[in-house]
Structures are given as structure tokens and as C-alpha cells.
Amino acid sequence: MNRAAVVLYGYSPEEFRRMTILDIRPEEDRPKxxxxxxxxxxxxxxxxxxxxxTKDGRLLEVEIDSHLIEWEGRPAVLVLVQDVTERxxxxxxxxxxxxxxxxxxxxxxQLMGExxxxxxxxxxxxxxxxxxxxxxxxxxLWMRRGDRFVLAQKxxxxxxxxxxxxxxVTADLMARLETADTLDPVEAAxxxxxxxxxxxxxxxxxxxPIRTDHTLEGVICADxxxxxxxxxxxxxxLLQSLAALASVTLQNARLFTQLRGLSRQLLIAHExxxxxxxxxxxxxxxxxxxxxxLCLGMAQAEVSEAQQTxxxxxxxxxxxxxxxxxxxxxxxxxxxxxxxxxxxLVGALQAYLERYQKQTGIQVxxxxxxxxxxxxxxxxxxxxxxxxxxxxxxxARHAQTEEVAVQLRLTDRELLLIVEDQGVGFDPEQAFATxxxxxxxxMRERIELLGGRLxxxxxxxxxxxxxxxxxxxxxxxxxxxxxxxx
Numbered sequence: 001m002n003r004a005a006v007v008l009y010g011y012s013p014e015e016f017r018r019m020t021i022l023d024i025r026p027e028e029d030r031p032k033x034x035x036x037x038x039x040x041x042x043x044x045x046x047x048x049x050x051x052x053x054t055k056d057g058r059l060l061e062v063e064i065d066s067h068l069i070e071w072e073g074r075p076a077v078l079v080l081v082q083d084v085t086e087r088x089x090x091x092x093x094x095x096x097x098x099x100x101x102x103x104x105x106x107x108x109x110q111l112m113g114e115x116x117x118x119x120x121x122x123x124x125x126x127x128x129x130x131x132x133x134x135x136x137x138x139x140x141l142w143m144r145r146g147d148r149f150v151l152a153q154k155x156x157x158x159x160x161x162x163x164x165x166x167x168x169v170t171a172d173l174m175a176r177l178e179t180a181d182t183l184d185p186v187e188a189a190x191x192x193x194x195x196x197x198x199x200x201x202x203x204x205x206x207x208x209p210i211r212t213d214h215t216l217e218g219v220i221c222a223d224x225x226x227x228x229x230x231x232x233x234x235x236x237x238l239l240q241s242l243a244a245l246a247s248v249t250l251q252n253a254r255l256f257t258q259l260r261g262l263s264r265q266l267l268i269a270h271e272x273x274x275x276x277x278x279x280x281x282x283x284x285x286x287x288x289x290x291x292x293x294l295c296l297g298m299a300q301a302e303v304s305e306a307q308q309t310x311x312x313x314x315x316x317x318x319x320x321x322x323x324x325x326x327x328x329x330x331x332x333x334x335x336x337x338x339x340x341x342x343x344x345l346v347g348a349l350q351a352y353l354e355r356y357q358k359q360t361g362i363q364v365x366x367x368x369x370x371x372x373x374x375x376x377x378x379x380x381x382x383x384x385x386x387x388x389x390x391x392x393x394x395x396a397r398h399a400q401t402e403e404v405a406v407q408l409r410l411t412d413r414e415l416l417l418i419v420e421d422q423g424v425g426f427d428p429e430q431a432f433a434t435x436x437x438x439x440x441x442x443m444r445e446r447i448e449l450l451g452g453r454l455x456x457x458x459x460x461x462x463x464x465x466x467x468x469x470x471x472x473x474x475x476x477x478x479x480x481x482x483x484x485x486x
Contacts (some may be wrong), residue, residue, distance in 0.1 A: 001013055001016045005081070008054070008060070008083060009024065009052070009054050009055060010054050010055035010056055011055050015055075021033065021037065022034065024052045024053050024054075025050075025051070025052065025053065026051055026053060026059070029050070029051055033050075041066075041068075042068075043067065043068045044065070044066070044067055044068075045065070045066045045067075046063070046064070046065050047063075047064050047066070048062060048063030048064055048084075049061050049062065049063055049084065049088070050062050050063070050064060052081070059085075060083055060085050061083075061084050061085045061088050062081050062082060062083055062084060062085075063081075063082045063084055064079060064080070064081055064082075065079075065080040065082075066078065066079045066080070067080075093232050093233075093234050094234075096232075096234060097234035097237070097238065100131075100132040100133075100234070100235075100238040101238070101241075103128070103131050103132055104128075104132060104238065104241055104242060104245065107124070107128045107131075107242075107245070108245050108249075118250065118253045118254065118257070121246075121249055121250060121253050122141055122143070122152050122153045122250075123153055125141060125153070125220065125242065125246050126139045126141050126153045126154065126155050127155070128242060129155075129220060129222055129239065129242065130155060132235070132238045132239070132242065133206065133222045133231070133235045133238065133239055135222075135224060135227075135230045135231055135232070135235060136156075136206075136222035136223060136224065136230075136231075137156055137157075137223060137224050137225050137226065137230075138154070138155065138156035138157030138221075138222075138223040138224075138225070139153075139154065139155045139156060139157075139220070139221070139222055139223070140153075140154050140157060140161075140220075140221040140223065141153040141154065141218065141219075141220055141221075142167075142218055142219045142221070143210075143217065143218040144169065144216065144217050144218055145166070146169075147168060147169050148166040148167060148168055148169055149166065149167045149169060149173075149218075149219070150164065150165070150166045151163050151164060151165045151166070152218070156223075157198075157199070157223065158198045158199065160198050161196065161198040161199070165196075167195065167196070173195065174216065176191055176195075177207075177209055177216060177219055178209070178216065180207035180208075180209060180219065181207060181208050181209055181236075181240060181243075183207065185204035185205055185206060185224075185228070185230070185231050185236075186203070186204055186228050188204075188205040188206065188207045188221075189202040189203055189204050189205040189223070189224075189228075190202075191205075191207075192205055192207075192221065192223070199223070201225050202223055202224075202225055203224050203225055203226060203227055203228050203230070204223070204224040204227060204228050204229070204230045204231060205221055205222065205223045205224070206221070206222040206231050206235060206236050206239050207219060207220070207221050208220045208221075208236075208239045208240045208242065208243035209243060210243050210246050210247050210250065211247055212247045212250065212251045217247065217250065218246075218250075220239060220242065220243050220246065222235070222239055281328050281331060285328055289321055289324060289325050289328070290325075292321055293318060293321050293322070293325075296314055296317055296318045296321070297318065299314055300314040300315065300318070337351075337352065337385065339351050339352075340381060340382070340385055343372070344372065344373065344374060344375045344376075344381065345370070345374070345375075345376060345381040345384055345385060345408075346368060346370050346371070346372045346374065346408070347372050348381075348385060349366070349385065349388055349406075349408075350366065350372075352385075352388070352389065353366055353392075353406070356392055356396075360396045361402070362392075362395065362396060362401065362402060362403065362404060363402060363403045363404070364392070364403075364404050364405075364406060365403065365404070365405045365406070366406050366408075367405065367406070367407045367408075368407065368408035368409065369409055369410075370408055370409065370410065376415065376472065377472070377473060379450060380415060380450065380470050380472065383446055383447060383450055383452075383470060384408075384415060384417055384468070384470060386443070386446060387417055387419075387443055387446075387447065387466075387468045388406060388417065388419060390439050390440075390442075390443050391419035391443075391466050392404065392406075392419065393439070394439060394440075394464075395419070395421050395423065395464075398423070398424070398426070399421045399423025399424060399463075399464065400423050400424045401421045401422055401423035401424075401463075403421070403422070404419065404420070404421040405418075405419070405420045405421070406418070406419050407419075407420075410472075411469075413471055413472055414452075414469045414470060414471050414472060415469075415470040415472060416467070416468070416469055417467070417468040417470070418465065418466065418467050418468075419465075419466045420463065420464070420465040420466070421463050421464055422463040423463055423464060424460065424461060425458045425459050425460050425461055425462045425463050425464050426458050426459075426460060426464065427458070427459070427460060428440075428456045428458055440454075440456065443468075447468055447469075447470065450470055450471065451471045452468060452469050452470040452471055453468075453469050454466070454467070454468050455467040455468075455469075
């Protein structure tokens with residue numbers, strides 16, 4: 001043994017001379033070592049990786065080169081041992097870092113492309129921390145809510161610390177959190193333990209602040225309650241990358257929520273304008289046409305038998321006014337069906353389907369378990385009515401069928417509507433790509449404004465199935481239960 005062996009293993013030369021090659025091997029490795037030692041070999045042999053034990057019990061990862069030599073006239077083996085423990089540790093960490101980056105890439109595409117709900121996004125962030133920092137025994141996500149930090153999501157940790165727990169935003173806390181991402185894991189754990197008594201047993205923590213526009217919006221914490229050396233440097237880098245991604249996606253989700261709110265207000269204003277125009281057409285224009293009809297009738301009554309041409313003209317004028325009155329009534333119904341306000345969704349649809357069948361000759365089969373007296377939120381009823389109206393208009397124009405089925409039912413938190421026919425069908429992707437589906441595009445946009453979704457199933461020659469799912473807001477529970485009890 002040389003001096004390097006004495007330093008690396010911690011045994012003195014005298015101790016080494018009393019040992020065999022099995023004495024520096026873990027117990028479970030010894031059968032394999034013995035088999036290797038007695039196996040046929042050449043003058044040179046390279047083997048590894050192997051594990052060696054130091055005097056103080058540390059495990060070393062080593063690679064071995066051995067040479068057959070003659071030593072003081074006797075056959076011997078010269079063994080050269082290279083300690084590769086640190087090299088292998090770095091290689092493993094690099095591999096885990098690459099794996100974590102790949103997971104982050106997948107998550108970033110998913111979150112940026114699909115997630116628009118802040119609560120769902122926060123849950124996904126906590127789930128992702130578990131994937132990229134497997135050493136964490138608990139993951140806590142704190143979000144700023146005005147003058148407090150609130151525990152928005154958690155995975156693991158003390159049961160007494162529940163989502164909704166809040167801390168006041170003080171200048172001292174803000175100053176600590178601004179530098180939390182540079183703290184040593186033990187210091188970061190101490191900071192959390194001082195701030196939140198339920199975390200007093202924390203041993204190590206990685207902390208990554210979430211910032212938007214240079215404002216601290218939240219903090220992601222990956223915690224260990226058992227080891228002070230639980231986290232590797234690459235895990236801190238991954239967590240900070242996730243926090244940067246979170247800042248962008250959370251901001252996008254908030255902007256999307258604001259945009260959806262503005263769009264809903266615009267939709268409400270649009271419907272109110274349609275209601276006003278429909279009312280004016282019905283009340284004012286309708287009244288004027290009725291007056292004109294009466295005047296023409298009176299004039300026609302005064303015409304003598306000799307004035308046949310004038311009588312005929314008056315009759316044609318009255319017929320035109322009748323036709324115009326009917327057109328205005330149809331326009332009024334399309335602008336804002338008054339029965340929707342009076343009877344609710346089911347009653348208004350039943351009246352519409354009756355008119356539709358008379359006008360088109362297409363038989364409509366309505367299947368619903370909804371009570372006629374049931375009232376849903378106004379925007380939900382309007383969107384559902386417009387969906388059925390647009391779908392049946394398309395059936396009349398394009399489907400070339402004599403029958404169509406309409407279904408309505410309530411699920412746990414959604415209103416489900418299906419319009420299905422066995423007509424000629426079409427290719428939805430091609431229709432959207434060529435811009436020949438303005439009605440479907442408008443229908444989808446209106447449904448998505450309410451947070452719903454539209455599913456279109458169709459193929460040429462195989463009919464068409466339109467399925468709309470409209471989420472019901474929490475206040476709908478109260479409306480449904482109230483109306484159902486009437």
C-alpha cells in the first residue's frame with residue numbers, strides 16, 4: 001500500500017497488512033469479489049465499478065486496474081485503485097438534471113397551452129415539484145393575497161398546516177423572502193420554522209420566489225424533515241426554473257381570466273342590445289305596422305266598385321304589411337326569444353322546436369329530464385338556446401335529413417346538450433380550415449366564453465353529432481334547488 005491508500009482508506013500500513021481484499025468490501029459484494037478473484041485472467045485486467053469501504057464506514061466507488069508481476073522473486077498482483085465516487089456523483093446529478101429539464105419542458109408546454117385556471121395551475125405546480133425534486137418530503141405553495149401570504153396548495157408536511165393558512169405580509173418577512181432563493185437549505189429551513197410554528201422540525205428546504213413584474217407574488221418550498229443534506233444543487237436550479245415558469249403561466253392565467261370576464265360582460269351587453277332592439281321592433285314598429293294595416297283597411301272600405309285598380313293596390317299593400325309583420329316577428333324571436341325569459345330554457349326550446357318543425361318539415365325528437373320550471377343562470381340558458389338554434393339551422397341547410405335528435409341533461413357541474421342527425425355529414429377540420437364554418441366558430445367561441453367546450457363528431461356520409469358542455473357556476477346550485485322546489 002502507498003501513502004495515498006493510507007490517506008484514502010484511513011487504515012495504517014500495519015492494519016492493511018493484516019487484511020484481505022474482502023475486508024474493504026461491503027458484505028453483500030464479497031461473494032462476487034471472491035468469484036472474480038479466482039476467475040481466469042491475463043497479465044492485465046481492468047474491472048469496475050466496485051465498491052470499497054473505508055475505516056470509518058464510508059462507501060467509495062472505484063475502478064481497478066491489476067497487473068500480474070513478480071515481487072521479490074514471488075508472483076504478485078499490482079492493483080491500482082482510482083476513486084471515482086465524486087465523478088460518478090456528478091454524472092448522476094447531471095443525468096437527473098437533464099431528466100428534470102425534460103420534465104420541465106413537457107410541463108411548460110402543457111401549462112402554457114392548456115392551463116387557464118389559477119387553482120388548477122397551482123395544483124399542477126406542486127405536482128411538478130414532486131417530479132423534479134424527488135428528495136422533497138413536502139411541497140408548499142404560498143401565494144400573496146393582498147396583505148397576506150396564503151398557503152394555496154400543499155403535498156405532504158404537517159397535517160395541522162392546511163391550505164388557507166395565512167401569514168401577514170410584513171416588511172421583515174418580505175425582506176427575508178426576497179433573498180430566500182439564495183439561502184443555504186438549512187438556513188431556509190430555519191426561516192420557515194421561525195415563520196410557521198408547524199414547520200419547527202424542518203431540517204432543509206429549497207425556496208424559490210415567484211415574481212411577476214418585479215413583484216413577489218408567491219413562494220414554492222420543497223422541504224425535508226429528516227436530512228440537512230437532502231437536496232442537490234441541481235434541484236435548486238430546477239425549482240428556480242419552475243418558479244420562473246410559474247410566474248409567466250400564472251400571469252397568463254390571470255390575464256385570460258380577466259379577458260374572459262370582459263368577454264362575458266361584452267356578451268351580456270350584446271344580449272341586452274338584442275333584447276332592446278327586439279322590444280322596439282315588437283312594440284314600436286309592430287304598433288306602427290298595425291296602425292298602417294288599420295288605415296289601409298279603412299281606406300279599402302271607402303273605395304267604390306268602380307275603383308277596382310285602387311282596391312287591388314290597397315289589398316296588395318295590406319298583404320305586404322302582413323308579410324312584413326310576420327318577418328319582424330321572426331326577427332324578434334331570433335334576436336331575443338321572449339319565451340326564454342317567461343318559460344325558461346326547456347319551455348322556450350319546446351316552442352322553438354314546434355315552429356322549426358312546421359317551417360322545415362324536419363322531425364325533432366327532444367329528450368330531456370329537466371323540469372320545465374327549472375331556471376338556470378341567464379347566460380347559460382341563452383348560450384344553450386343559441387347552441388340548439390344554430391345547430392338546427394345547420395341541419396336544415398346542410399344535413400339533408402328528415403329527423404334530428406336533441407338531448408338536454410344536467411351532470412354534476414355541467415349542462416350537457418347534444419344535437420345529432422344521420423344526414424350527409426362533413427369534415428370539421430376542413431370546414432374550419434376553409435372558413436366555411438362561421439356559425440360553428442361563433443358557437444364554439446360563445447361556449448368557451450362560459451368556460452365550456454364544444455365537441456364536433458362528423459364524417460362525410462355518417463351524420464353529425466354536436467356536443468356542448470356548459471359549466472354551472474356555484475350560484476346555480478341555489479337557483480336549481482329553488483326552482484325545483486316550486
